[in-house]
Amino acid sequence: MTKLIVLGVGLAIIGFILWWFFGKHQVTSTAAAVTNDRQSVDIEVSGGYSPENVVLKQGVPAVLNFTRKDASTCLDRVVFSDFGINQELPKNQAKAIEIDTSKPGEYEWACGMDMFHGKLIIK
């Protein structure tokens, strides 16, 4: 009897994992606020990036402020491969990263090991 209950619970957890990680979930997206011809977005790094999608206006100098709150070494660098940026993120310090917004398009950023991703849209 106990074994049947354990089996049931186990299968339920598997179902939950499938739904939680593979189901469709909304992704937070933020458009940059433009002030005095500059735009900036604050991004918190904790178990991933929030927001994960950032929209920037083309041609306006942009700064992304990354603050790492997570102790994981997985997230201690942020890499924008299209821009040649590989920035170390010291814990609990805001690090400003300047983005060249001259070319519109979709760019990805990722952690140093390419496991967490974020998307940058310039339009």
Place this chain on the structure above:
Amino acid sequence: MSVTKRFWISLILSLPMLANMILMPFGWMLPGGNWTQLALTTVIMLVSAGPFAQSAWASFKKHHSNMDTLVAIGTMTAYLYSIYAMFTNQAVFFESAAFVTTFVLLGQVFEERMRNNASDAVEKLANLQAKDAEVLRNGDYVKLPLAEVVLNDIVRVKPGEKVPVDGVIVEGSSSVDESMVTGESMPVEKTIDDHVIGATMNSTGTFLLKADKVGEQTMLSQIVDLVKKAQNSHAPIQKLTDKVSDIFVPVVLILAILTFLTWYVFLDASVARALIFAVSVVVIACPCALGLATPTALMVGTGRGAKMGILIKNGEVLEAVNDVKTVIFDKTGTITVGKPQVTDVVGDEAQVLQVAASLEDASEHPLAAAILARAKTAQIKATAVEQFRAIEGKGVAAVINGQTGFVGNDKLLTDFKLDQALTARASQLQNEAKTVVYVGLADRIIGMIAIQDVPKATSKTAIAELKARGLKTVMLTGDNQRVAEAVAAEVGIDEVIADVLPGDKADHVQAFQQTGKVAFVGDGINDAPALTTADVGIAMGSGTDIAIDAGGIVLVKNDLRDVDKALALSRKTFNRIKLNLFWAFIYNILGIPVAAGIFFAIGLTLSPELAGLAMAFSSLSVVTSSVLLNRAKISSKVQTA
């Protein structure tokens, strides 16, 4: 708290439990028994393993998972179960939670150190930059920070100082060590009108230079920029791992649960035994090695290239190089020097050059430049001429020291006769694809000058190296067939395509692409389309900016032998990436079934501690293998002096 500190805390607190485990058969027990183990492990769980749980929870909330998820779940399960077991008087395994944490942190400590090692090439490059410069301002030389140097500033460089910016020497001369930028080991003599590169080391003399590139335009800044982009670029092969990590962790968790259910429900194992199998699966599956395989190798490979004066722009180029079958060369400026040079002087050299140089002194024709350059090295000065006149379509004539001298092409021969010896010599030179200029004085031909755009001294070796690698070599040129074939024969190129219009170069490259991947080596603006079309574009560093932009690999030293080195390095790096990925995958694919206890029947199992150690070891071996690329031999396949 830093990873290193967390590791030491965890290691020191684990040691008593290690002693307990080893000495138990000899009758020694940890004072306090399970309670001491509980206390030690609790500290480890809070201080050393706490951040894993925090990170795992933060990403869980975002529907993400990562290696921390696996470590956190693995250690928490072992820890919580042990507490339960302790109070119900069953066997505990606190040490598993402690040891796994220690080993995972050990892996991370080493990994962090190695990663910093791998990425310092760019920093070293950027640090080459001089900090300040002596600039002429209001008639005086003042020391200014580098950022304040502007275009066309006159900068003074003293012996032993670094050249601050790119520029042209306007006064003085010196020998300059350019090895840090070009990789060229011999110092280069520089004098007025010569170009110097910022960040190179001035050794003997003082000179003044006029800045022509400052700030981000300097060669060093451009190189740093290129290397940065390359090191962080993605090799296409990596796309595979991109997606894997997101799917991998949840799948592993499901596998772990299935492992537990199978052992406990269907195979009647005890809860403890079933849990150990499940925890081992979770711990061994951490995909760190997978994530590190490509970036670390890319970083080391491109960094090493930069040190040798070979700039590889991105991971895609590396991958393309692997299947290159044909290497196509542009002729002028790539295989050859790019400037016509005097190769032979027939007759009395001093007299022939004297007459020719005097007559051509004012001319801007490239052939005239070659003659003047030769006269200069022979230390023959042009003398003033009178009654200068052109002989229509044939050459020029003028009066020198009271005698009429003339210089011209073979159409002059309708007016003057050559003797037998000279005729034979002339046709011999022409067969070598050299342009022959006839020089006469007082109605008599006194000699000939042969001019050719000669191959670079290193071209022949370079081609031989590529052929030894089994590659087909082709020369593409706008020059005529005879000249092209003569050069090709001299350097040993397989195939020649001459009389190519500038716009058609890309089409020819495409034609070769039918039979396999093509690398194109060139330097001019007209080579840009071909450089882009080719699977691998290799631009000479002396080439135009457009060519350098279009190429995927830039050879800073302008040495054609670097083509072979670039191919060898790219191949090595790409193979290292493949090797890394192979090991990382194999390790996970083999490790999981073993950890799940599939080979239990034949006595092959993996405890959570061993799984943790294996995981740390696999990340470490991947990073080590990448760093070892720095030591890998980049050798050519031919033995030449």
